[in-house]
Amino acid sequence: MLEGKRVLLVIGGGIAAYKCLELIRLIKKQGGAVRVILTKAGSEFVTPLSLASLSGDKVYEDLFSLTDETAMGHIELSRSADLVVVAPATADLMAKAANGLANDLASTTLLATDKAVLMVPAMNVRMWQHPATQRNHRRLLEDGVCFVGPDDGAMACGEFGPGRMAEPAAVLAAIVHHFLPADRPLAGQHVLITSGPTHEPLDPVRYIANRSSGKQGHAIARAAAVAGARVTLISGPVTVPDPQGVEVVHVETARQMLDAVEQALPADVAIFCAAVADWRVVNAGQEKIKKTVDGVPPLALVENPDILATVSQKKNGRPGLVIGFAAETETVIEHAKAKLARKGCDWIIANDVSPATGIMGGDFNSVHLVRASGTGSSPGVSEIESWPRMDKDAVARALVAEIVKTLDREGWV
Numbered sequence: 001m002l003e004g005k006r007v008l009l010v011i012g013g014g015i016a017a018y019k020c021l022e023l024i025r026l027i028k029k030q031g032g033a034v035r036v037i038l039t040k041a042g043s044e045f046v047t048p049l050s051l052a053s054l055s056g057d058k059v060y061e062d063l064f065s066l067t068d069e070t071a072m073g074h075i076e077l078s079r080s081a082d083l084v085v086v087a088p089a090t091a092d093l094m095a096k097a098a099n100g101l102a103n104d105l106a107s108t109t110l111l112a113t114d115k116a117v118l119m120v121p122a123m124n125v126r127m128w129q130h131p132a133t134q135r136n137h138r139r140l141l142e143d144g145v146c147f148v149g150p151d152d153g154a155m156a157c158g159e160f161g162p163g164r165m166a167e168p169a170a171v172l173a174a175i176v177h178h179f180l181p182a183d184r185p186l187a188g189q190h191v192l193i194t195s196g197p198t199h200e201p202l203d204p205v206r207y208i209a210n211r212s213s214g215k216q217g218h219a220i221a222r223a224a225a226v227a228g229a230r231v232t233l234i235s236g237p238v239t240v241p242d243p244q245g246v247e248v249v250h251v252e253t254a255r256q257m258l259d260a261v262e263q264a265l266p267a268d269v270a271i272f273c274a275a276v277a278d279w280r281v282v283n284a285g286q287e288k289i290k291k292t293v294d295g296v297p298p299l300a301l302v303e304n305p306d307i308l309a310t311v312s313q314k315k316n317g318r319p320g321l322v323i324g325f326a327a328e329t330e331t332v333i334e335h336a337k338a339k340l341a342r343k344g345c346d347w348i349i350a351n352d353v354s355p356a357t358g359i360m361g362g363d364f365n366s367v368h369l370v371r372a373s374g375t376g377s378s379p380g381v382s383e384i385e386s387w388p389r390m391d392k393d394a395v396a397r398a399l400v401a402e403i404v405k406t407l408d409r410e411g412w413v
C-alpha cells in the first residue's frame, strides 16, 4: 500500500519514542521509505543506531551540521518526502509548530515544509489538557495538520487519561489512508452504512434500546466520504453529529431502518454497523402504559427483520460487497464465523462488547476481520485478521483502505 512513498519521520523526546521503531518496520513492510529526523530530546529515548538500522538511511539530528546541510539540508529533507509524520508529537513540538518557531532541525523542517503533516501526540495527561496545548492543537488543525490519537489509558508517569501515543498500527492506518489515490479511490461508488442503536417503543414514552453510540458507524461514513464515495448513512437515535458530506437518514426503529435501507439501494458496498434491536413489542400501547393493581403489564415480543441477512440474500440488486458487524460477549470469532455463514454476507467485523472492554459507547475498538471465501454468500471462511486496538476513526480508515484494496484486486464493484 505504500510502494514508492517517502515518509519523513520527526521523532520528539518522549518515552513513547520507542514505538517509532515498530512504526518504521511497519511502513517499510508496506513498501514505504522512511527518513528520520531525531530531536536532541528524542535521542535520549531511542538511539540513532537503531533508527538508522531499521530505516536503512542516515538519521538527521543537527541543523548546523555542515556535512548534513550541504548533502541534505532542512529544505531538502522536506522536499524529498511525500508526508511528514511527527511522533511522538510532544507538547513542545506542537507549540513550536503552532507558533512558527524554528530553532532546531525538527521545527525548522516543519516550518519549511509544504507537505502534509500528520502528528501523533504523546504527553502527560495534564500537559495534553492544558489550555495552551489545546489551543495549539486547534491552531494546528486549522493549519491543516492531521492528528492520530492521543489514546486514553495508563501512562508511563503513573497517571491515567488521554496522552498515550497511538499504537504504531493505528499510525500506519492513517498513513495508508493519506496515500489513498488523490483521485479518491471510491469516487463513483455508493456506500450504504447503518449506524447506532434502534429504539423499539413500548408506548409513546418508553422504549427498548441498547448502548450503541453510533461512533464506529459514523466514523466509517466519514472515512468513506473522504475516500470519495457517495455515502448514505442510515442512523438510529444517536447524539454524535451527522458527518459532513454524507446523506444522513434518521430512523428510530428496526423496521424504519430496513425501509430506509431498501429506499437507499442500490449500493456498491453496504456496511451494517447498527446494533439493531432483535425484538420489538407487538402490543406497544398507543397511550402511556399505566400501573394497575393487576401487576406488571404483559409484553409480547416479536423478532425484528434482519436487515443484514435481507440485503445479503437478495437475488437481485445485492451490493457487490456486504459487510456485517458481530457484537459478541464470548467466543467472539466462533460466533462471528457462524454469523457470516448464517447471514450470507462477505465480511464480518467482530468485536467483543463485554462491558469490561469499554467498546460499546467508547472511543476505541479492537476488531477481527473475518472474510468468506470468494464473493456472495459462501459458507467457507478463508481468512481471519485480528487488528490491534485502535480508536474508532483509525478502525474506519483501515476498513476503508481494506475495501479499496479488495475492490482494486478483485474488481467486485
Ligand code: CTP
Pocket (backbone or CB within 6 Å): 194, 254, 272, 273, 274, 275, 276, 277, 278, 304, 305, 306, 307, 308, 309, 323, 324, 325, 326, 327, 328, 339
Ligand atoms: N443486524 C441487522 N438486523 C438485525 C439484527 C442485526 O441488520 N435485526 C446486523 C447488525 O447490523 C450486524 C449484524 O447483523 O451487522 C450482527 O448483529 P448482532 O447484533 O451481532 O447479531 P444478531 O444477528 O442480532 O445475533 P445475536 O444477537 O444472537 O448475536
